[in-house]
Amino acid sequence: MTTKQFEFPYISNVSQYVRLDKIGQGTFGAVFKAKCKKTNDLVAMKLILMYQEKEGFPITALREIQILQELRHDNIVRLMDICRSPMQDMKSEFYLIFEFCDHDLAGILRNGQIKFTLGHIKSILQQLLNGLYYIHKNDIIHRDLKSANILLTRNGLLKLADFGLARVLKQPKQNQVNRYTCRVVTLWYRPPELLLGQRDYSSAIDMWGVGCIMCELWTRTPILQGDTEQRQLELISYRCGSIEPSVWPGLGSLPLYSQIHLPKGEKRKIRELMHPYTFDASTLDLIDKLLTLDPKQRIDADLAMSHDFFYNDPPASELGTLLSKYDSMFELKEVSRMQYQNQKTQQQQQQQQHRQKQLQHLRPSHQLQMKPNMPKLPSEQIY
Numbered sequence: 001m002t003t004k005q006f007e008f009p010y011i012s013n014v015s016q017y018v019r020l021d022k023i024g025q026g027t028f029g030a031v032f033k034a035k036c037k038k039t040n041d042l043v044a045m046k047l048i049l050m051y052q053e054k055e056g057f058p059i060t061a062l063r064e065i066q067i068l069q070e071l072r073h074d075n076i077v078r079l080m081d082i083c084r085s086p087m088q089d090m091k092s093e094f095y096l097i098f099e100f101c102d103h104d105l106a107g108i109l110r111n112g113q114i115k116f117t118l119g120h121i122k123s124i125l126q127q128l129l130n131g132l133y134y135i136h137k138n139d140i141i142h143r144d145l146k147s148a149n150i151l152l153t154r155n156g157l158l159k160l161a162d163f164g165l166a167r168v169l170k171q172p173k174q175n176q177v178n179r180y181t182c183r184v185v186t187l188w189y190r191p192p193e194l195l196l197g198q199r200d201y202s203s204a205i206d207m208w209g210v211g212c213i214m215c216e217l218w219t220r221t222p223i224l225q226g227d228t229e230q231r232q233l234e235l236i237s238y239r240c241g242s243i244e245p246s247v248w249p250g251l252g253s254l255p256l257y258s259q260i261h262l263p264k265g266e267k268r269k270i271r272e273l274m275h276p277y278t279f280d281a282s283t284l285d286l287i288d289k290l291l292t293l294d295p296k297q298r299i300d301a302d303l304a305m306s307h308d309f310f311y312n313d314p315p316a317s318e319l320g321t322l323l324s325k326y327d328s329m330f331e332l333k334e335v336s337r338m339q340y341q342n343q344k345t346q347q348q349q350q351q352q353q354h355r356q357k358q359l360q361h362l363r364p365s366h367q368l369q370m371k372p373n374m375p376k377l378p379s380e381q382i383y
């Protein structure tokens with residue numbers, strides 16, 4: 001092949017941006033803050049890691065591009081461009097260019113100085129549900145909802161980001177069921193149906209994540225921090241009650257249900273968990289409806305948006321006034337920034353191991369490797 005064949009004439013050159021600072025390191029690429037030389041606008045550049053080069057352009061990046069190109073919504077991060085570096089040794093680096101946001105929700109929750117009122121929390125949830133309603137209506141599921149993938153601008157606009165694991169839901173063929181991989185969603189935000197091996201899942205998997213994030217807006221730390229799939233199911237049972245057919249009809253048909261030991265006789269304690277933070281009845285009711293074990297009974301984005309929580313006083317209050325008082329979390333003083341990065345790196349290392357596994361399972365014909373204490377799932381052919 002000649003060099004000319006690798007020139008990608010329709011993809012713009014990354015040299016039109018000045019790289020300023022590294023702001024994130026994910027499993028599938030690093031993210032940099034950068035400035036457009038022409039307009040002076042700030043952007044976020046996500047470098048696509050090509051460590052699986054032999055298999056071509058990474059499927060996670062392809063999906064992210066494909067899906068984000070279709071989506072236009074105030075609460076979904078905007079993909080502005082795709083760029084490449086000049087070729088060296090027959091190789092180019094590829095970057096996704098996004099509008100820049102000053103904060104991610106995980107960083108904000110770790111910053112004790114930023115205090116939310118109930119009105120602020122309502123604004124965050126309203127915008128998150130708006131974005132989710134839009135993607136779900138377009139048959140897209142996110143599959144990696146967590147506070148680090150929720151961005152906020154200094155004007156108080158929320159943007160759902162990181163569509164690397166998102167996918168389009170397909171109508172199953174006649175007499176068939178969908179068989180998506182259940183190795184998606186960062187463990188702490190993973191719903192019980194995925195942990196039990198369900199493969200014809202729905203947008204309800206994202207709504208469980210909303211429930212976890214809603215609690216986190218008060219607790220300031222993820223509420224279900226398991227280190228294995230087994231432990232995650234135990235924690236869910238201790239908080240949300242035993243996982244049993246009495247609360248979840250059809251549970252018995254899930255691949256792992258009969259093969260794994262689940263705690264019995266556990267009462268649902270989700271309201272008690274939140275009592276140190278709030279007694280507000282409509283808050284507790286919405287959390288309860290989001291963290292419902294049976295995905296069929298779990299509230300969807302549409303119904304959640306019309307829940308009393310948003311209509312009772314106080315109303316959602318503008319977030320911009322609060323956030324504009326704080327520097328971008330990517331501009332923190334060197335010391336606190338290092339502390340933040342260290343914490344984040346630790347969390348990311350844990351999550352990275354999970355994401356590596358997810359990546360493997362996005363490739364067809366890969367044998368699943370389960371934790372030693374979990375029963376084996378059949379190998380996945382289709383994602």
Ligand SMILES: Nc1ncnc2c1ncn2[C@@H]1O[C@H](COP(=O)(O)OP(=O)(O)OP(=O)(O)O)[C@@H](O)[C@H]1O
Binds near residue numbers: 027030044046
């Ligand atoms: N548009 C943006 N503006 C500002 N910061 C961003 C933007 N996009 C991403 N980031 C920062 O970079 C981090 C990683 O980005 P992203 O989640 O898209 O990458 P990833 O490789 O999929 O990461 P992970 O594997 O950790 O989920 C985010 O958590 C956020 O802190």
Ligand SMILES: [Mg+2]
Binds near residue numbers: 026148149162
């Ligand atoms: Mg991410």
